[in-house]
Amino acid sequence: MAFLHASASKVTSLKEKKSLLPYLLLAPGMIWLFTFFILPIVNLAQTSTQTPVKGGDTGQYEQTLRFSNYVDAFVNNQEQFTRSFFYAFLATVLALAIAYPLAYGIAFKSGRFKNILLVLVVAPFFTSFLLRTIAWKQILGEEGPVIAVLRGLNIISQQTTLTASAFAVVTGLTYNFLPFMTLPLYVSLERIDPRTLEAAGDLYANAFTTFRKVTLPLSMPGVVAGTLLTFIPAAGDYINAAILGNPNTRMIGNVIESRFFKIVDYPTAAALSFTLMAAILILVTIYIRKAGTEELV
Amino acid sequence: MNNYINWFRRNLIRIYMALGFTYLFIPVAYTFGFSFNDAGKSNLVWKGFTLKNWQNPCGAPDVCVALGNSIKVGLISTILATFLGTLIAFAIARHRFRGRSTTNLLIFLPMATPEVVLGASLLAMFLNLGINPGFTTLVIAHVMFCISFVVVTVKARIASLDPHLEQAAMDLYANEFETFRRITLPLVAPGIAGAALLAFSLSFDDFIITNFNSGTFTTFPKFIYAASARGIPAQANVIGSSMFFLALAIVLAGQLVSKRKADVKG
Numbered sequence: 245m246a247f248l249h250a251s252a253s254k255v256t257s258l259k260e261k262k263s264l265l266p267y268l269l270l271a272p273g274m275i276w277l278f279t280f281f282i283l284p285i286v287n288l289a290q291t292s293t294q295t296p297v298k299g300g301d302t303g304q305y306e307q308t309l310r311f312s313n314y315v316d317a318f319v320n321n322q323e324q325f326t327r328s329f330f331y332a333f334l335a336t337v338l339a340l341a342i343a344y345p346l347a348y349g350i351a352f353k354s355g356r357f358k359n360i361l362l363v364l365v366v367a368p369f370f371t372s373f374l375l376r377t378i379a380w381k382q383i384l385g386e387e388g389p390v391i392a393v394l395r396g397l398n399i400i401s402q403q404t405t406l407t408a409s410a411f412a413v414v415t416g417l418t419y420n421f422l423p424f425m426t427l428p429l430y431v432s433l434e435r436i437d438p439r440t441l442e443a444a445g446d447l448y449a450n451a452f453t454t455f456r457k458v459t460l461p462l463s464m465p466g467v468v469a470g471t472l473l474t475f476i477p478a479a480g481d482y483i484n485a486a487i488l489g490n491p492n493t494r495m496i497g498n499v500i501e502s503r504f505f506k507i508v509d510y511p512t513a514a515a516l517s518f519t520l521m522a523a524i525l526i527l528v529t530i531y532i533r534k535a536g537t538e539e540l541v
Numbered sequence: 542m543n544n545y546i547n548w549f550r551r552n553l554i555r556i557y558m559a560l561g562f563t564y565l566f567i568p569v570a571y572t573f574g575f576s577f578n579d580a581g582k583s584n585l586v587w588k589g590f591t592l593k594n595w596q597n598p599c600g601a602p603d604v605c606v607a608l609g610n611s612i613k614v615g616l617i618s619t620i621l622a623t624f625l626g627t628l629i630a631f632a633i634a635r636h637r638f639r640g641r642s643t644t645n646l647l648i649f650l651p652m653a654t655p656e657v658v659l660g661a662s663l664l665a666m667f668l669n670l671g672i673n674p675g676f677t678t679l680v681i682a683h684v685m686f687c688i689s690f691v692v693v694t695v696k697a698r699i700a701s702l703d704p705h706l707e708q709a710a711m712d713l714y715a716n717e718f719e720t721f722r723r724i725t726l727p728l729v730a731p732g733i734a735g736a737a738l739l740a741f742s743l744s745f746d747d748f749i750i751t752n753f754n755s756g757t758f759t760t761f762p763k764f765i766y767a768a769s770a771r772g773i774p775a776q777a778n779v780i781g782s783s784m785f786f787l788a789l790a791i792v793l794a795g796q797l798v799s800k801r802k803a804d805v806k807g
Contacts, residue, residue, distance in 0.1 A: 280663060
């Protein structure tokens with residue numbers, strides 16, 4: 245072992261000497277990210293405090309430091325903010341409940357079909373995300389099979405509809421981000437050495453205790469990564485709400501989109517975007533601290 | 542009765558998996574089924590079986606133009622993002638340098654930012670600079686959000702390599718460049734290929750960032766979104782289904798190849 249350590253450190257020390265190489269490797273990609281990600285965010289911060297030009301056309305703004313844009317944006321859209329985070333939370337919990345057994349089954353119970361099943365989890369991705377969301381709209385819609393069965397069995401009344409509802413939006417969000425939840429869960433479950441589970445059994449833990457005390461804690465990195473990969477895009481999404489929702493299920497993404505394109509109100513759109521980004525980053529940071537997993541990606 | 546309960550308990554996870562996969566595939570099956578619908582312009586209600594959508598997938602106006610645009614943007618963005626991302630992945634996985642944690646943060650942030658914010662902020666900057674959005678701005682945007690995913694995928698592959706293989710090559714008097722070309726790169730290649738496939742599918746399927754940064758340039762998802770108001774032509778279902786089968790075939794072929802290689806080695 246000592247020998248291996250020595251030679252490993254020799255390799256790293258070799259690379260440390262040529263200190264310019266890593267920067268050359270990093271530079272092109274980092275410049276790209278800086279120019280087209282960081283600078284736009286800075287620019288967004290500037291835009292968010294702009295004021296309309298007096299007597300100017302729609303869409304003309306001048307640079308000021310009007311921080312009350314944030315207060316206005318938040319107060320006027322508090323409902324959509326709360327709804328976005330609530331829907332994203334529901335979708336994350338549902339996706340976790342669906343994906344965990346799925347990932348568990350693929351990792352431990354599928355033998356030689358493991359790789360094929362894993363491919364099948366990702367496969368729906370390749371049929372366009374919009375086509376699948378629109379498919380849900382029609383499956384749950386008035387002419388679709390689901391509503392006919394539910395009405396036939398008198399589970400729902402003849403007037404109740406499934407589409408254009410919060411139910412449909414959350415279904416769509418859960419569905420669309422399910423592979424993002426399943427893959428990290430699978431990766432962390434697959435890493436578990438089956439012998440640790442056997443050891444738990446040898447120490448008289450029953451199946452449930454083994455799961456609670458061994459499997460679940462060991463799969464926590466996957467749970468954290470999966471919930472983040474589901475929650476973040478779900479909170480900012482507007483496609484599901486646009487296709488499967490109604491005016492009362494609008495999410496913050498819908499507001500940003502319409503402020504930008506329909507109302508040409510850039511400062512409000514910018515203030516909303518910035519608030520959304522900050523809220524998500526704060527939530528994510530708290531969550532990672534609580535979950536105790538620093539190594540995320 | 543007890544037998545049934547036992548069977549159920551033993552197979553609970555399999556039953557659950559079957560339900561999970563059913564949920565995943567319902568919309569895919571629906572899209573595929575309705576690609577055979579003799580529906581004319583609006584593919585909402587089942588009107589009868591036909592093969593003519595498959596015989597003439599470009600039959601609906603503009604659908605193939607949009608598809609071609611998506612493929613073009615996808616290929617260019619994939620090549621650029623895979624190249625830039627792989628370089629970063631090697632730097633992070635193989636080198637110690639100042640500013641490592643800043644680099645990691647800069648890689649992580651785009652993935653933690655909602656697409657609507659990425660799209661809106663980039664468009665706001667282009668507009669401020671007086672740049673009209675179109676093909677070029679779209680490629681810029683796609684490369685930007687694909688880089689992080691490439692870095693994460695390739696980095697994981699590099700980290701899983703056995704460092705002794707490279708040491709062995711050096712012991713056999715290969716210089717650093719030769720070791721990289723003949724040992725490291727071939728071993729990392731599957732990770733790079735996977736990252737490229739991921740980047741292409743992210744780019745091809747993206748709607749939100751695309752909608753902000755493409756101006757009047759149409760892509761396949763934009764075409765579907767615009768068409769959804771008045772009914773999507775069945776040809777879109779044909780293309781969606783074909784992409785599904787094509788991707789499935791590519792991934793399964795890749796798995797077969799890597800399995801055969803593993804068999805030969807074993």
